[in-house]
Amino acid sequence: xxxxxxxxLIVIAVVLAVLPFxxxxxxxxxxxxxxxxxxxxxxxLNLLIxxxxxxxxxxxxxVGIGAxxxxxxxxxxxxxxxxxxxxxxxGAGVLAALVARPIFKLKGHYLAMxxxxxxxxxxxxxxxxxxxxxxxxxxxxxxxxxxxxxxxGEKQWxxxxxxxxxxxxxxxLNLINSPFGRALRALHGSEVASxxxxxxxxxxxxxxFVLSAVFASLMGSVTAHYVGFVTPNVADFxxxxxxxxxxxxxxxxxxxxxxxxxxxxxxxxQALAGxxxxxxxxxxxxxxxxxxFMPKGLVPTLAAxxxxx
Amino acid sequence: xxxxxxxxxxxxxxxxRAVQNVSFAVDAGIVYSVIGPNGAGKTTLFNLITxxxxxxxxxxxxxxxxxxxxxxxxxxxxxxxxxxxxxxVCMNMTALENVMVGAHLRLDRNLFKGALRFPSIARRDAVLxxxxxxxxxxxxxxxxxxAHADAMPYGAxxxxxxxxxxxxxxxxxxxxxxxAGLNPKETGEVDILVRKVADSGVTVVLxxxxxxxxxxxxxxxxxxxxxxxxAEGTAAEVRRNPDVIAAYLxxxx
Ligand SMILES: Nc1ncnc2c1ncn2[C@@H]1O[C@H](COP(=O)(O)OP(=O)(O)O)[C@@H](O)[C@H]1O
Ligand SMILES: [Mg+2]
Numbered sequence: 001x002x003x004x005x006x007x008x009l010i011v012i013a014v015v016l017a018v019l020p021f022x023x024x025x026x027x028x029x030x031x032x033x034x035x036x037x038x039x040x041x042x043x044x045l046n047l048l049i050x051x052x053x054x055x056x057x058x059x060x061x062x063v064g065i066g067a068x069x070x071x072x073x074x075x076x077x078x079x080x081x082x083x084x085x086x087x088x089x090x091g092a093g094v095l096a097a098l099v100a101r102p103i104f105k106l107k108g109h110y111l112a113m114x115x116x117x118x119x120x121x122x123x124x125x126x127x128x129x130x131x132x133x134x135x136x137x138x139x140x141x142x143x144x145x146x147x148x149x150x151x152x153g154e155k156q157w158x159x160x161x162x163x164x165x166x167x168x169x170x171x172x173l174n175l176i177n178s179p180f181g182r183a184l185r186a187l188h189g190s191e192v193a194s195x196x197x198x199x200x201x202x203x204x205x206x207x208x209f210v211l212s213a214v215f216a217s218l219m220g221s222v223t224a225h226y227v228g229f230v231t232p233n234v235a236d237f238x239x240x241x242x243x244x245x246x247x248x249x250x251x252x253x254x255x256x257x258x259x260x261x262x263x264x265x266x267x268x269x270q271a272l273a274g275x276x277x278x279x280x281x282x283x284x285x286x287x288x289x290x291x292x293f294m295p296k297g298l299v300p301t302l303a304a305x306x307x308x309x
Numbered sequence: 310x311x312x313x314x315x316x317x318x319x320x321x322x323x324x325x326r327a328v329q330n331v332s333f334a335v336d337a338g339i340v341y342s343v344i345g346p347n348g349a350g351k352t353t354l355f356n357l358i359t360x361x362x363x364x365x366x367x368x369x370x371x372x373x374x375x376x377x378x379x380x381x382x383x384x385x386x387x388x389x390x391x392x393x394x395x396x397x398v399c400m401n402m403t404a405l406e407n408v409m410v411g412a413h414l415r416l417d418r419n420l421f422k423g424a425l426r427f428p429s430i431a432r433r434d435a436v437l438x439x440x441x442x443x444x445x446x447x448x449x450x451x452x453x454x455x456a457h458a459d460a461m462p463y464g465a466x467x468x469x470x471x472x473x474x475x476x477x478x479x480x481x482x483x484x485x486x487x488x489a490g491l492n493p494k495e496t497g498e499v500d501i502l503v504r505k506v507a508d509s510g511v512t513v514v515l516x517x518x519x520x521x522x523x524x525x526x527x528x529x530x531x532x533x534x535x536x537x538x539x540a541e542g543t544a545a546e547v548r549r550n551p552d553v554i555a556a557y558l559x560x561x562x
Contacts, residue, residue, distance in 0.1 A: 171424040178423025178430055179416040182402070186410040189399025189458075193470075196359060197477055198385030198414035207420060253401060 005177065008256045009169050016162040020155065029154040031270060036161040037223050039262035040168050042246040043255065044215035049244065050252035051176055052208045053188030054104065055112045058119020059243050062213040064235020065092045066220025068126050068133055071141045071230045076132060081144050085221040092217030093210050100206040116237065123235040138231030141224045157226055164222070165259070168215075172255050184208055185253070249290050251297025260299055310373055312337040312481060312512055313358070318367035320353055320536075327353040329536040330367070335481075335514060335529070340507045342515045342523045344547075345533035346556075351516045352394055354533070355483050358514075359391050360384045371481075385414055388480030392470035392487060394516070400459040404450065404469055407458055408441035409434075411476025444472040447505070449498050464495045471502065481512040488519045500526060524548070532556075 016036075023029050045059050069088025073079040079087070103114045126133045133139060144151040151157060175181045186194040187201050195201055224230045233239060242265065250261020268286065272279040294301040311334035320328040328350040335341045343351050356362040358369055360381035369377045371387055390411070399407050416437070422430050442454050448468040453461055461469065467487060474482055484503065488496040500522045507513045507526075517523050523530065524544045532539040532553050540550045547553055 174426040175420070175424040178426070178434070179413065179418045180420045180423040182406055182410050183413055183418060185402055185406075186399045186413075189401045190397040192361060192381070193393070193397035193399060193473075194410065194413075195381040196361075196385060196389075196391050197411050197473065198382050199410075200382045211420070 005173055006170075009166065009173065012169065012256075012259065013166055016166070020158055026154045029158055031267065033154065033157050033161050033226060035263045035266040036158075036165045037219055037226070038243075038246065038266050039259045040161075040165050041216050041219045042243055042250065042262045043165075043168055043172055043258040044212040044219075045243055046247045046250075046252065046254070046258045047172060047175070047184075048208050048212040049247050050254065050257075051181070051188065052184045052205060054205055054209065055108075055115065055244075056209070056212075057112050057116040057237075057240050057244060058122070059115070059212070059216055060235050060237070060239035061119035061122035062092045062096070062216035063220035063223070063239065063243075064122050064126055064232070065095070066217030066222075067141075067224040067230045067234045068220075069217070070221040070224045071139050072132050074142050075139065081142070081221075081225060082146060085218060088221050089214045089217045093214040096210045096213035097206060100209045101202065104202060104205040104209070116240070119235065119240050120237060123232055123237065126235055127232040133230075133232070136232060138229055140229050141227070143228070144222075144225035151225070161222070161226075169255060169259070176255070180204075180207075188253075245287055247297075249287070249297055251299040251301070254297060254299040254303075257297050257299035261297070264298075311335055312372065313514070314368075314370040314373075315354075315358065316368045316370075318354070318357060318369065319365045320350075320357055320362060321365045326536050328357065328533075331533070331536070331538045332367075333531050333538065333541055335512060337480075337512050338507075338510060339528035340503065340513045340515060340526050342517065342527040342530045343533060344517070344520075344523055344530060345539070348535075349533040350536040351533055352485055353536075355391065355485050355514075355516065359389055359483060385477060388478075389483070390474035390477045390479035390481075391483035392467075392474055392485055394485040394489065396463075396466050396470065398458050398466050398469055402458055404445065404453045404456045404458050404461060404465075405438065405441050407469055408444055408472045408476050409437050411473035412437055412440070412478075414477065441472070441476060444475050445469075447475070448472045448502055464491045467491060468495075468499065468502070471499075471506075475506065475511075479511060481514065482506060483514045485516045486518060487515070488517055488522060496522065 019032060020029060041063060048054050048056055066088040069091060070081065070084045073084035073087060074081055099118060103111065106114055127136055151160060176185065183194060183199045184204055187199055187204055191201055220234065246261035246265045247258065249265060251257025268283060269279055272282045275282055313335040316332045318328055318331045331354065343354060345351055357364050360379050363378045368375055376384060416433060417430060445451060445454050448471050450465055450468055450472065453465055471487060488499045491499060496519055503513060503515065503526055527544055530544060530547045531541045532547060534556045539556055540547055540553050
């Protein structure tokens with residue numbers, strides 16, 4: 001039985017392996033790469049929202065920290081991409097740890113507002129520090145060079161990002177089925193029950209918040225290198241909402257749902273491109289439809305329908 | 310020295326004195342029951358001892374150590390476990406996982422080792438799965454080892470909480486109305502289970518309305534009424550106590 005946990009992982013690995021040979025051109029490969037990057041961020045966010053039951057409406061702020069740490073430190077200070085990436089992750093982690101204690105004293109709407117505020121602050125800072133960040137216009141980012149190897153072209157990026165996603169999926173599946181992960185899910189299920197069996201609830205909330213912030217930051221750095229340009233949009237409220245929507249549509253507390261949610265919602269704007277300015281409305285309508293008819297999200301709903309829990 | 314010593318314990322909610330100046334001691338290895346009408350303060354007393362509430366006044370000593378106001382997750386380290394009158398089962402997990410969570414403090418909880426599935430973690434989890442299944446058999450839930458918690462009936466969930474508490478391998482176990490809402494057959498099973506647990510050396514502190522069970526099982530009984538201690542003694546002593554007859558047993562018979 002524990003083996004079957006990884007069936008989905010194997011399916012995804014196979015799909016990822018054959019996909020580039022089926023895609024007609026680089027436009028689709030680029031779309032696939034953006035889907036995979038989003039899937040990684042959403043996976044980290046789902047650990048926080050879906051598994052631990054703690055909402056964050058400011059998660060794009062952490063993506064922004066990674067993206068701008070990479071952009072600013074490599075461009076203005078000549079840091080190596082790896083060092084810049086790690087500095088961003090460290091910064092995101094420290095910030096998350098600092099705000100976690102007061103933030104997680106809050107529940108429900110208050111927690112949502114506090115994280116939203118945090119995301120907005122980060123977004124405003126990158127918008128205003130124009131001398132460093134280029135302000136609202138954004139700034140270019142050099143290619144990702146690790147040691148003497150420079151990553152270039154959609155093909156290379158695709159394999160790298162696929163590898164990151166598969167590793168993240170594997171680690172997440174392990175985590176939620178480890179003692180740490182069970183404690184995390186337990187505090188979501190019943191905070192008081194988890195406390196009386198010895199779970200230090202504050203510590204676990206902090207740990208998962210820091211982990212998902214660090215991961216978001218790392219993926220922000222990766223995005224910045226891949227796109228070659230960053231704008232403040234990466235950190236803004238709409239992006240945070242987009243990420244939460246991916247979690248919810250795919251399915252809270254569903255590892256594979258994170259991937260499905262990210263894939264669908266990354267593809268959606270392309271599919272809706274014909275709507276000329278009505279994309280946002282269509283986006284909202286689809287979200288409403290999903291919430292009304294599939295409040296648990298796609299993957300859990302379908303899994304229940306086909307008799308697998 | 311008694312395992313648990315409560316002295317002059319008081320808890321005030323706004324104007325309500327839920328627990329007033331209550332003192333008692335529980336020796337290791339016994340079944341100690343707390344009875345009293347609804348609203349007498351039994352659950353509040355449990356919540357004070359297990360760290361959910363901070364006392365307004367008074368001391369609580371475990372092994373002579375003052376534990377009043379210590380957080381629940383710290384108390385778990387000292388060998389305290391409990392169940393809840395209003396169910397506190399994690400409905401987002403399977404029945405077996407709920408029991409496994411009970412063993413939290415006995416496991417390596419390292420995040421990174423867990424994420425990388427270190428062989429030591431995988432091995433320990435495999436053993437724990439067996440232990441948890443065994444505990445589910447002990448409480449009579451062998452039919453539910455593969456069930457999701459949200460698919461289980463009420464009576465089964467009550468016993469699932471007992472299994473989870475036992476997974477912690479506690480020294481003292483607090484059971485808040487474990488037989489409430491159960492049918493007579495299930496109540497009988499819980500009765501036998503509590504005896505088994507007590508016989509294995511675990512000190513049991515029990516709140517229960519089923520008088521047959523309480524009178525049969527308890528070494529000592531504490532009677533609460535309006536937050537105050539009304540009487541304390543063996544089943545025979547309590548049954549004979551005129552105050553108790555007047556205030557509680559009389560009205561419930
Ligand atoms: N969290 C709380 N806030 C306010 N009042 C409470 C709280 N918990 C219990 N009470 C009050 O304390 C009294 C004792 O309740 P409780 O301990 O639940 O009684 P029992 O378990 O004996 O039925 C009741 O009057 C109840 O309303
Ligand atoms: Mg009660």
